[in-house]
Amino acid sequence: MVPFMIRISRMTDYATVLLAALARDPEACLSAPALAERTRIGMPTVSKVLKILQRGGLVRSTRGLHGGYSLARPAQTISAAAILDALEGPVAVTDCSAGQGHCEIETTCGVGQAWQRVNLAIRRSLYDVSLAQLAGLDTQNFALRGFEQQLNPAIGGRAAAALRRDKSADA
Amino acid sequence: MVPFMIRISRMTDYATVLLAALARDPEACLSAPALAERTRIGMPTVSKVLKILQRGGLVRSTRGLHGGYSLARPAQTISAAAILDALEGPVAVTDCSAGQGHCEIETTCGVGQAWQRVNLAIRRSLYDVSLAQLAGLDTQNFALRGFEQQLNPAIGGRAAAALRRDKSADA
């Protein structure tokens, strides 16, 4: 049963597809237009996402004629967490929290602590998935074995769409 | 370092605060206005959230004069996942996925699988946190021990705000 969980933004999904494309072709230096064609994602958008990934240090860019992008490091060493961080940014950090303890309400508050625990757990699992796995290059992901596929991905759906588009869209 | 992760919606945060208030006072049947006062959250909003929680089966409601809300089951048996599900709803389920396999692109797709793994891990950790812990009643959450508080909660921040408001707002 149950549906989803984390709601990945579309941009992040695109990022995954783009990174996967790059991972599939290390050494190469692919330009934004080239990637746009391969992934069937709108060229301006591709450009935007790549810029973000560059700032995040996940891809290396070469400027000038014949410029382009390539992974900054091996796909095995790029974690899902890193991708999320680059795209989703240092969001949240709403109100209190902030790490330091300027919360005068310790009485009722164990809240932050508990959420932190969740947060940490999520984070850890995110570190355990590499781009290589996301790209389907590393086939060492039979972690799902044994768990009947009762649940829907929800996440990664858009990526799938882009990939699908890649195949069909030619007419 | 690093910032956040899951971006909890404000409504979900309110839900946590409200549920925590109810958990702190089982047996009681608190009305929406009463809860609004205790939590310092806007009354209409409180009402709205409670309605959602009711539909989600997390709280039981009594109508009519002297009506109100109370937890549907013990705080120890309500997981963070349940709260998220009730509020965030059966979202996502974008495009492909859907559980069944109508994805013709098995070539490049190991994507879904990897994301599912992440999704599953998150889900599991969410199941491991009870409302009792979130409310700070169950003090068995020293899971964070040993992890220097390098990271910010981000999650739960809003809840803290509401609680804080509770204390300060009187002027």
Next chain:
DNA sequence: ATAAACGGGACCATTTTAGTCCAGATTAGA
């Protein structure tokens, strides 16, 4: 020089989210 790329933003349209409000149904108690 020139053409093809990247880089940084501004910008707008659309969608999502928050929050308010109102009209109907329910029920304890006078």
Next chain:
DNA sequence: TCTAATCTGGACTAAAATGGTCCCGTTTAT
């Protein structure tokens, strides 16, 4: 029976986030 206090459902508006596009400047191989 009548009333007042509640919950229930949904419509509605305002504000914010998101997705996408465009433009202009810089870089660099040829």
